[in-house]
Amino acid sequence: xxxxxxxxxxxxxxxxxxxxxxxxxxxxxxxxxxxxxxxxxxxxxxxxxxxxxxxxxxxxxxxxxxxxxxxxxxxxxxxxxxxxxxxxxxxxxxxxxxxxxxxxxxxxxxxxxxxxxxxxxxxxxxxxxxxxxxxxxxxxxxxxxxxxxxxxxxxxxxxxxxxxxxxxxxxxxxxxxxxxxxxxxxxxxxxxxxxxxxxxxxxxxxxxxxxxxxxxxxxxxxxxxxxxxxxxxxxxxxxxxxxxxxxxxxxxxxxx
Amino acid sequence: xxxxxxxxxxxxxxxxxxxxxxxxxxxxxxxxxxxxxxxxxxxxxxxxxxxxxxxxxxxxxxxxxxxxxxxxxxxxxxxxxxxxxxxxxxxxxxxxxxxxxxxxxxxxxxxxxxxxxxxxxxxxxxxxxxxxxxxxxxxxxxxxxxxxxxxxxxxxxxxxxxxxxxxxxxxxxxxxxxxxxxxxxxxxxxxxxxxxxxxxxxxxxxxxxxxxxxxxxxxxxxxxxxxxxxxxxxxxxxxxxxxxxxxxxxxxxxxxxxxxxxxxxxxxxxxxxxxxxxxxxxxxxxxxxxxxxxxxxxxxxxxxxxxxxxxxxxxxxxxxxxxxxxxxxxxxxxxxx
Numbered sequence: 001x002x003x004x005x006x007x008x009x010x011x012x013x014x015x016x017x018x019x020x021x022x023x024x025x026x027x028x029x030x031x032x033x034x035x036x037x038x039x040x041x042x043x044x045x046x047x048x049x050x051x052x053x054x055x056x057x058x059x060x061x062x063x064x065x066x067x068x069x070x071x072x073x074x075x076x077x078x079x080x081x082x083x084x085x086x087x088x089x090x091x092x093x094x095x096x097x098x099x100x101x102x103x104x105x106x107x108x109x110x111x112x113x114x115x116x117x118x119x120x121x122x123x124x125x126x127x128x129x130x131x132x133x134x135x136x137x138x139x140x141x142x143x144x145x146x147x148x149x150x151x152x153x154x155x156x157x158x159x160x161x162x163x164x165x166x167x168x169x170x171x172x173x174x175x176x177x178x179x180x181x182x183x184x185x186x187x188x189x190x191x192x193x194x195x196x197x198x199x200x201x202x203x204x205x206x207x208x209x210x211x212x213x214x215x216x217x218x219x220x221x222x223x224x225x226x227x228x229x230x231x232x233x234x235x236x237x238x239x240x241x242x243x244x245x246x247x248x249x250x251x252x253x254x255x256x
Numbered sequence: 257x258x259x260x261x262x263x264x265x266x267x268x269x270x271x272x273x274x275x276x277x278x279x280x281x282x283x284x285x286x287x288x289x290x291x292x293x294x295x296x297x298x299x300x301x302x303x304x305x306x307x308x309x310x311x312x313x314x315x316x317x318x319x320x321x322x323x324x325x326x327x328x329x330x331x332x333x334x335x336x337x338x339x340x341x342x343x344x345x346x347x348x349x350x351x352x353x354x355x356x357x358x359x360x361x362x363x364x365x366x367x368x369x370x371x372x373x374x375x376x377x378x379x380x381x382x383x384x385x386x387x388x389x390x391x392x393x394x395x396x397x398x399x400x401x402x403x404x405x406x407x408x409x410x411x412x413x414x415x416x417x418x419x420x421x422x423x424x425x426x427x428x429x430x431x432x433x434x435x436x437x438x439x440x441x442x443x444x445x446x447x448x449x450x451x452x453x454x455x456x457x458x459x460x461x462x463x464x465x466x467x468x469x470x471x472x473x474x475x476x477x478x479x480x481x482x483x484x485x486x487x488x489x490x491x492x493x494x495x496x497x498x499x500x501x502x503x504x505x506x507x508x509x510x511x512x513x514x515x516x517x518x519x520x521x522x523x524x525x526x527x528x529x530x531x532x533x534x535x536x537x538x539x540x541x542x543x544x545x546x547x548x549x550x551x552x553x554x555x556x557x558x559x560x561x562x563x564x565x566x567x568x569x570x571x572x573x574x575x576x577x578x579x580x581x582x583x584x585x586x587x588x589x590x591x592x593x
Contacts, residue, residue: 028367051391052314052341053465060591061581064529065367067314067341069522069579072465073591080466081341082399085392089411108416112388117421123379125365126339127418132392135412158416173415174426174435251368 002236006145006187007256009206011037011242012234014097014143014185023047024095025088025133028066030143031097033242033252034185036062040241049093051129053079062247085129088136091176096133097141102155105199105220106169107140107162107181110155117157127159134160135175139182146186151218163198187256189214190231194223206231261435264422266387269336269357270308272406272440280443280477286504288489290456295482295515296558298508299326302478303446308336309355310398310476312449312469315343315367316519316527318462320450320482322512322559328352329553338444339363340394341467344519347535350375351549358384359442361391369532374539388421389413393439395468400441401475409436447476449501450516452524454483458506459492459499464522466500473501482512484524514563514572525575531566 004012007030014034018024020043026035036059039046049055052067058074065071072078087093100109101124111130115121134140140162144150162181164170170180180198184191190204201223202214207230215222247253293301303309309327313319324345327335337355339346343366349355351374364375378384389397393413400408413419414426414437425438449469454460460481462469473479481501486509492499514521518528538548556562563572574584581590 032368050465052317052467064369064527065315065317065343065520067317067465067467068520068527069317069464072522078463078465080470081391081395081468082471085395085412112418117417120380123364123376125362125371126360126388127390128341128362128365129391131390131416131418132412135414157418159418161415164415170415174411174437175414176411 002234002239004234004239005253005256007253008239008242009234010143010145010185010187011252012238013190013206013231014141015041017141017183017185018043018046018095021045022094023049023092024097025049025051025084025093025137026066027098027128027130027133029099030252031099032063032066033247034143035097036246037238037242040245041238049084049087051081051084051133053081053084055079062249062251064251085132085136088133093137095139095141095182096137097143098130098133098160099144100130100142100160102150102152103142103144103184104152104155104162106164106166107142107184107193107200108155108158108164109134109142109160109162110157112157112159114156131160138179140180141182142184144184144186146188146214146217148217148219151220153220163193167196167198188217191222192225199223201225202228204229204231207233259428260425261428262426264419264424266421266423267385268423268440269359269387270442272442274404274406274441277401277443278404284504288457288503291458291506291509292456292486293508293510295322295326295510295512298480298510299323299330302480302507303327303332305332306334307445310338310340310444310447310472311342311345312447312467312472313516313519314341314467315345316532318450318464318521319345319516319519320448321345321348321517321519322515323448323480323482324348325553325559325562327354338394341391343367344532347372347375350378353378353383356384359387359389359394361389361394366532366536370536372536372539374545387423388418390418393422393424394442395471396439397442398468398471398475400439401443402471406441407438409438411436413437442475444476446478446480447472448480448482449473450482451501452484453487454481454509455487455489455492456509457489457503458501458509459489459503460501460506461498462500470500473505476505478507479505480508480510481506482510482515484513484515484521486511512559515559517563517572518566520579524579525572526578528566528571528575
């Protein structure tokens with residue numbers, strides 16, 4: 001396996017999940033790098049949408065913001081927020097790709113506060129478009145480092161909905177049928193969700209890590225998929241494209 | 257009539273009554289009048305202490321940065337601010353402690369550049385009353401206002417703590433019985449939108465993504481347009497399909513070249529990442545940040561003074577090359593895709 005840092009490993013593993021021809025609403029940071037890598041590797045017809053209005057840009061330089069001019073460079077359309085979010089709400093967007101400060105076993109995401117909302121230990125940015133994407137898109141992908149401070153028993157605040165408190169809860173709350181968390185990609189593993197309980201389960205582990213490593217860096221008990229596989233390691237080509245074409249300035253991958 | 261199932265606990269800062277908004281718009285002038293004025297005068301005349309203020313663009317993209325500076329320089333206070341897609345705009349207004357109430361969709365973060373230390377300190381200080389929303393929730397609130405109705409439904413925010421801390425309601429659809437989140441219309445007292453071109457009457461157009469500015473322009477009671485260039489009304493009439501904001505929404509037109517700096521203005525200049533880093537670095541130590549503010553905002557007469565301190569036209573030309581992805585040395589395109 002070629003040498004790479006944890007962020008590179010995460011971004012590459014995440015990029016492979018997006019299939020050619022799918023549509024994805026992309027958030028800022030690592031999800032952006034993963035979507036861009038997917039577009040350059042195996043999914044040239046990936047319909048990438050940004051909440052500010054960019055649709056299907058040719059990303060020859062990494063957008064620094066999901067609303068900067070690179071987010072609609074040679075794009076098919078420079079639209080607006082309502083059009084993008086309403087395409088999601090109408091059911092035309094397959095994936096959303098998000099980050100988040102905290103995640104729980106049902107895939108609920110917190111990007112609002114650490115601690116109590118009234119007197120927070122740390123005030124964070126809030127939802128942005130994350131709650132909207134997580135409510136509307138068919139499948140939620142999350143990319144975040146494997147860390148017990150991030151994978152917590154109870155998030156301080158549910159900013160964006162995962163499966164809330166379990167099976168049937170999304171539909172009961174009024175969220176669209178058959179939507180919800182799909183995969184979580186970390187530097188150690190790829191996790192999905194158990195069909196019955198809607199709890200997070202380990203499905204694929206990156207080379208040189210074990211289930212115990214993943215569990216030790218997670219604040220709640222993880223389920224195991226029936227067959228846990230080894231994640232195919234990053235290829236030289238993926239790393240080269242990531243480093244030279246996707247993020248040569250190191251905005252994302254230097255944080256690994 | 258919707259059956260209301262639940263109510264968020266957050267404060268509703270503005271009255272969502274459509275008839276009150278109509279009464280305001282009834283007396284708003286429709287005539288083609290020359291509205292060109294210095295930005296200083298526009299802010300003095302149209303931004304009042306205690307107003308609900310919205311800033312167009314997306315964080316540091318096509319954002320009226322010059323207007324944010326002027327609001328801080330004129331020490332406007334007790335504003336209510338829509339933290340909608342806000343990054344550098346929130347950072348500037350937090351530095352001025354210009355607002356004490358805020359509808360949050362996204363604040364403090366400067367996207368992948370990191371969190372603003374000073375905006376975070378101010379937001380955690382207890383000096384600001386907050387209400388939680390999302391980007392699309394606030395977009396729907398502007399859209400409802402633009403439509404002239406008092407609310408719109410959405411299938412977002414449901415089931416989350418974001419709802420609990422919002423001022424939204426949850427209601428049942430009278431047609432299907434399904435549950436929807438209901439978002440109250442929001443008519444801001446004043447908004448500022450930065451565009452590429454406007455005529456003297458305020459017929460305005462921009463390039464690229466609209467973000468939420470078409471809805472925001474129509475929702476706002478008063479609207480200040482800052483533009484890169486004034487153009488003749490003949491040019492507007494030559495391409496009426498390009499007009500995005502009609503003059504009767506607009507109260508002031510201010511020609512402010514590079515008025516989105518250090519943010520990105522599509523086709524004009526890319527963001528000045530070095531200068532945005534300087535903001536973040538300076539903010540780490542409050543004493544250093546005070547000096548920074550004294551030098552860059554309070555110590556200059558207007559935005560031209562700021563641009564000079566930041567490298568003037570030489571720096572702008574570098575950012576122009578970066579926007580067009582041209583290597584200035586080789587004159588080659590940096591875009592090979």
